[in-house]
Amino acid sequence: MIDLHTHSHFSDGSLSPTALVDYAASKGITLLALTDHDCVDGIAEANTQANKLGMRLLAGVELSVLWGNTPLHIIGLGLDPTDKGLSSCLATQCQARETRAEGIAERLEAQGVKDALNKTKQMGIHKVITRPHFAQMLVREGRCKDIKSAFKRYLRRGKPAYVRVNWVEMAEGISTIKQAGGIPIIAHPMRYGLTNTKLQCLLGDFKAQGGLGVEVISGFTSDQQIATISALCKSYDLMASIGSDFHGPETTPSVMGQLKSLPKQCRCVVEALDGEYK
Ligand code: AMP
Ligand code: MN
Ligand code: MN
Ligand code: MN
Secondary structure: OEEOOEOOOOOOOOOOHHHHHHHHHHOOOOEEEEOOEOOOOOHHHHHHHHHHHOOEEEEEEEEEEEEOOEEEEEEEEOOOOOOHHHHHHHHHHHHHHHHHHHHHHHHHHHOOOOOHHHHHHOOOOOOOOOHHHHHHHHHHOOOOOOHHHHHHHHHOOOOOOOOOOOOEEHHHHHHHHHHOOOEEEEOOHHHHOOOHHHHHHHHHHHHHOOOOEEEEEEOOOOHHHHHHHHHHHHHOOOEEEEEOOEOOOOOOOOOOOOOOOOOOOOOEHHHHOOOOOO
16 A cells, blocks of 8 residues: 655654654555655655665655745655755755744734744754644644644634745746656645636646646545546646645544545556656
8 A cells, every 4th residue: 555645743743754654554554655844854764664664665745835826735756855956945945934933923922822933843853843833832822722723713824823935936846856856746736725727727837847746645535536636637647646644643543544546547656756757
């Protein structure tokens, strides 16, 4: 079984890379990609554990990008985590995250949350500061009952602590991933709230900019959604990927190891990993 989209505590996942690999093995995964947000620092540890267990591990990343004004996530799969261009792109992204974190903290303080940045940073390995870290802090402080309501009340677009980020442009994200030897894939295409027309527009732009794949199955995807995306995949001649977007046993309880299969007509990205598309 394969899972090509997972997170460790190097971004907003709850497990260490070692624990993630162990967990994946216990769920019957034989090919796993670690795809932390804007970070490849967990890959080495994940590799060591995967080698111990005889599991195949792919180095990956989930890059935050801008498509026009719309923030999107592009997965880079099977890349060289030591690539210089990639490292410099990720350093810029992390700096943008740091600057945004200061902005979020300022806004939360205006809402009466004292020392928001320090409290958030004290919560774990937070080289990559994400909004879920702020959400966890708000829950711990008793401001919100759970992560979802922290997003709903403070952190989502249009809410008081939302700060826009100048992520890398999609075209640059795609070329950075390809130059590092990876396959660029649009993550969870149904989660951006795009109309069908806009979604087609995105796939057209993505393909024209050198993009190669789309996540057809992402966590719990309905049969209707799978049918829609796999048809789009075919008409734009893009490969199909499959991943749980796992963040930890407590946040996404039963998804890992329980994903649906890709429809027969899909060309799976795994076939291209060592092949002609790179
Ligand atoms: P960031 O990249 O720091 O903006 O954080 C994005 C991450 O926040 C996503 O990858 C999800 O894990 C999480 N997330 C986004 N929206 C929500 C939401 N409404 N409820 C819970 N988690 C969310
Ligand atoms: Mn996440
Ligand atoms: Mn994502
Ligand atoms: Mn993800």
